[in-house]
Amino acid sequence: MSSASTSVIPPSPRLPEAVPRSGLSDEARLALRQLLADYARALALAFAAGAEARALGAAHAALVSRVVAQVWTLHLGEPVGLALFAQGGFGRGRLYPHSDIDLLVLARDESVPVSRGLERVFAVLWDLGLKPAQAVRTLAAQHALAAQDLSVYTAQMEARWLGGDRALVGMPAALLGDTALWPLPRFLAARLHEQAQRRARRGDGSYRLEPDLKDGPGGLRQLDLLYWLGQRMGLPRELPALAHAGLLDAAAAAALESAEALLARDRYALHLQAGRAEERLLFDHQRALAQQLGYRDDAGALAVERFMQDYYRAAASVETLVDEAAQRLAWQLDPPPAPIALDDDWQRRGAALEPRAADLFRRRPAALVEGALRLDAAAGIEAFSADAAGAMRGALHALPRGALAQDAAALRAFDALLHRGAAAPPALTALARGGVLGALIPAFAAVSGRMQYDLFHQYTVDAHTLRVLAQLALFATPAAALEFALAHALWQRQQRVPVLLLAALFHDIAKGRGGDHSELGEIEVRGFAQRLGWTEGDIDSAAFLVRWHLLLSQTAQRQDIGDPQVVQVFAARVGDVQRLEMLYLLTVADIVGTSARLWNGFKDRLLADLYQAARHVLTGTDASLDEIARAAACRTAAHAQLLAAGHAAAAIEQLWEDFPAAAFVRQGAAQVAWQSAALLAAPGRLPVVAAQPHAARGALEVFFLAADRDGLFAAATAALEGEGYAVQEARILGTPSGRALDSFVLLDAHGAGHDAACIARLCKRLEAALRAPGTPRIAQTVPRRLRHFQRAPRIHCEPARAGTRTRLALRGSDRPGLLADIAEAFVASGVRVHDARIATFGDIAEDYFELTDRHDRPLDAAQCERLRAALLARLGPAATAAAVSRLALREPDEHA
CATH class of the missing domain: 3.30.70.260 (ACT domain)
Structure with missing residues (x-):
């Protein structure tokens, strides 16, 4: 798609003069309907030509506002004590192609007659194809409802007068001036709680296969939250105003401006593609949208994957930056305790970590990584402060490309972080969220937001990788002993946890390049481990895990692991017990991190059986190659079980005369006994x-x-x-x-x-x-x-x-x-x-x-x-x- 331009937006058409209370004739109704349809087509053509979606939405809202106002005037004139307001996106002055129009009719009090003319107004709007969603209330009822319902209050914040009694123009704003009605601290807390509930309902919505552009995490609704906070502070709905108020820095405001433009573009295109007010990027539309918006296939990725990668990156940016703005506002309203110095470089404010000097990251870029060593949930230090995160992004932007990846001090700090074991994954997630991980490992930046167009991979590559790391950390906890008993036991005796964590970080890092990502990932992890100064043994082990991270699951699911030869070949490839243990841990974490639905008791048993069989081979305790001995042992054990259950020996032997000989070799004694019984x-x-x-x-x-x-x-x-x-x-x-x-x-x-x-x-x-x-x-x-x-x-x-x-x-x-x-x-x-x-x-x-x-x-x-x-x-x-x-x-x- 060509670059955005407002110059191609068609001018709004002229409406016929309205004669108050004259009503709308059938001819005029048809003319208005045709006018709206013609303008909608003109806007769609302008969008295809490169016009910016938000400007088109404003042009659409402007025309619809004039039409709604004229319909009101034609049927009601300017009734005393009654006024019409636009709310929601319509109230903000932006309409997507198939959005509803939210309307509020306010009556000064109960003495104002609400005429049947209102019914005609809404009926005409429906007939024109405008899909009104309306509410009719007195000022008192509106005030009472807004005091109870945050969504009503928020909609009122954006109310815009369209017609009726001009004496009521300022009534919504006057209600907002009531300081007892949702004071800013309560408003912030309620909105954040609502956002948390929405996230819980939708899960990791911004990383799902068919994300919601409007209500999903990182969607346009989350941006609205930021604007609503600003409006509640008395600020205009503009990013520069929010930056001036200290909620954003200039870089964050620019990033949000870019993300909002992209999300608006995608939503506008989605409405046109679906032909309705569709907010989810369903598979039904993703490929067509990618083509429409100018994305093309190449050797590394499909056009649809590139399109979705841009969306995921924008959504992740919105999530991060809006969360940081909310934290800044919370600190403005309720300042945290005085900072406590941790050393010459770092201090804590409540549960947040921050540098003692604002220029620390620019003076010493290695501090970008070193700070992660200070994150410690057990000590109550859970994350970087919003200001620290902003300073980190600013320092990263100022660094020459690739500089951090070659910084010896940064690499030493990263190595120390890996040696923290189960405490490392949360810190790695914080570094990824702040962009530091991508600067230290450029290959990780390349897979940020990268998805695969299928039903198997539910998360982007970077999100999946962080989930795998988090799952590995979970194995260290007592809570894992029930569901992941073997993994929990193996974690307890791991002596090379840094190797396992680095392999998890790199196992999918070469996705999207074409070729075998396991082979390319092996090259990547070798180079990085060498920069860390690791021994050849540790480098080889990390490289093995990345190269063969699918070996355990593929062998278990593709081949008959009851066949001793299959186990022998697998064990020979793994080489030693320590690698086998790390491979098992990485495999289970990888499966669960791909989708929780992939993990089940059957897969658990399958992988554990192959692990145990291979362990017997590698420790020299395997006696399974002798099929005659295996069959005899199975037969003896099954016979004993059947006798204990009361079956006669003669009957058992007679049955087994016509029993498959292979059953005793390839099945367990309990299975043979159950079938025989x-x-x-x-x-x-x-x-x-x-x-x-x-x-x-x-x-x-x-x-x-x-x-x-x-x-x-x-x-x-x-x-x-x-x-x-x-x-x-x-x-x-x-x-x-x-x-x-x-x-x-x-x-x-x-x-x-x-x-x-x-x-x-x-x-x-x-x-x-x-x-x-x-x-x-x-x-x-x-x-x-x-x-x-x-x-x-x-x-x-x-x-x-x-x-x-x-x-x-x-x-x-x-x-x-x-x-x-x-x-x-x-x-x-x-x-x-x-x-x-x-x-x-x-x-x-x-x-x-x-x-x-x-x-x-x-x-x-x-x-x-x-x-x-x-x-x-x-x-x-x-x-x-x-x-x-x-x-x-x-x-x-x-x-x-």
Whole structure:
């Protein structure tokens, strides 16, 4: 989009003269409606040509004000004791293309007749397409309501006279002059409380996937808070006035001016794109807006990602600077205790840290980092003061580019900060918020506000990184012992916490450059650790963690960790127990820091199992490679459990004569005993279905024994998905007599739980599906969010299990019924499934299968091609069409 200009704003059209109380004829009503529509189109064209959104909003509000005033005059004239006021954004003199117009009718007192003419006024405004939101009150009622309701009071602050009795023009301002009505300290406290509640409801709204431009943190409403505070102080609604009053410094005022212009631009464009008063940047609009506003794809990022990065940076700036202004005002109203000197450079004021000399940061830039060493929540020093933060930004702006990154004293201070362990992440967050972290590590500045256009990454890269660091610090607390028991235990014995923290800081730092961010990040962390003066051993460990930070989760979710060879290869890559422990901690923190919804009991158990198995290998205590010994040990333990439960030894042995031999190698004794008990309780019956809560919290384990047939896996998966369960893992074993013993690990997609009634219903539905011929169909309506992320599937086949099977990896867009469609393709291609590992990452499904043909032989090249064609045919035309899009070409890289 071209640079903003007010010169292209069309002049406001001339309205016909109004004859008081003459009413509005049908012809005049049509003419006014046409005039408003024509001007709206002219403003939209001006916006496309580069006009500034706030100026366009002012022009729109000016015309609407004249129209509303004329409609009032035509129907009511100038009634004595009754006046019309604009409120809200309309009262401030700014209207976005589809905003409502907030109106207030004030009557001097109850003796003033409120005529039916008002109803005609509002009806005409609706007919003109102006969407009025009106209130009619007496002055006394308005005063009483404003005293109780802060939103009413705030709306009154912006009331602007439009028509009616001119004697009432100053009434809203007169009410505001009542010193007992929301005095400034109470007004500030109430507004901050309201803001905190809004943040709590919306979460980290400025970093979410579909942020709210108006009411989200860092949105235009938060800027309004700053202006309202100024107005309550008697200041005009201008940033320079707020700076003059000491709430902002000049740099902050300039930054807020830029952020407000961008947010207003985005909101104006969003209204035009949506064709309604839409305030959320929904996926439905993001890509179109990016294109409309002139953003373009390049090798590092999509246009939509660049567009959203600008938004996130503006929102973060608003959040930070408005919070600082509120703190300054709070200190003006209630000065903190006298400063207490901490040393020659630093002092504290209440819970805030600040330099003793205003020029400290300019004299000695290393102090920008050293100050973080003084932040200590345990000692009651929680953050930099607003003035200190402003001074830090000023000093950073004055520094030559890259100077802080080469400052030896700053690097020493940063190294000391990392050595504070669990106390370091809050200080690192403070440095990031103030821009210091980006100046010290320029690569971090590059990912500030950077997002990835998908459903998996809920936070910008910098926000995600800080969440990962915070999660690592949480592992040190007693509160983590329940939900993150293994991580809490491992943290307690960590001797190289600085290495772990630096790896967390750098693990995603190369996002957006193209190429493998893990490999590029390894180069970055090596260079920085060398500047810190670390030993080669610590440098290598930090580099390993960054390069392989996805290894643990990818191995656990893509491969069969019950296979000793998989564990051996993984352990060999890790190399030693200390790195294994740090990798586990970083992996768990990374998953939770990506999205709390990604962490569940199944994933907890999966990662812990791989960690424990690899630890046994690395400590030389692993005896799992001998499959004969493993099977014998499982058989013995399961037999003992069944005997203890009252089952006869002869019955057990007879059952196991037709039990898959692989079951004793690839399942635990408890699982074998549970399956055997269910089968012993139903002798001669087929199918047998049983389910129980899985050892992993929140998961459900299901197995069945049934007569084998083509399509059995497809029928089972369709039934499970149809009941609202997401398959995480499947194991398909054949018995010597040709029956199928299949087991699944499920997660409830709807969070309904696993009570007895749910389990019984699931078993009943699964049993019915296994008895019925064919495969049941389930609804495949694609949710709104998923529709925007349809990618062409990637399909890859390779030998598995020493060449006895074929391993198929499938990666593509998730949707309801996907697994059932994949299973149908297997049936159509004459393929048998023996193992499946299923994972979903936002909008991406990543599934792995071990397959053979119907004669239990690996697939040849021709069979693989037929299977590929069958899969592509069933995975939908939208996915195939998306193959030509940029989204289809980029490989998602997180925990998948």
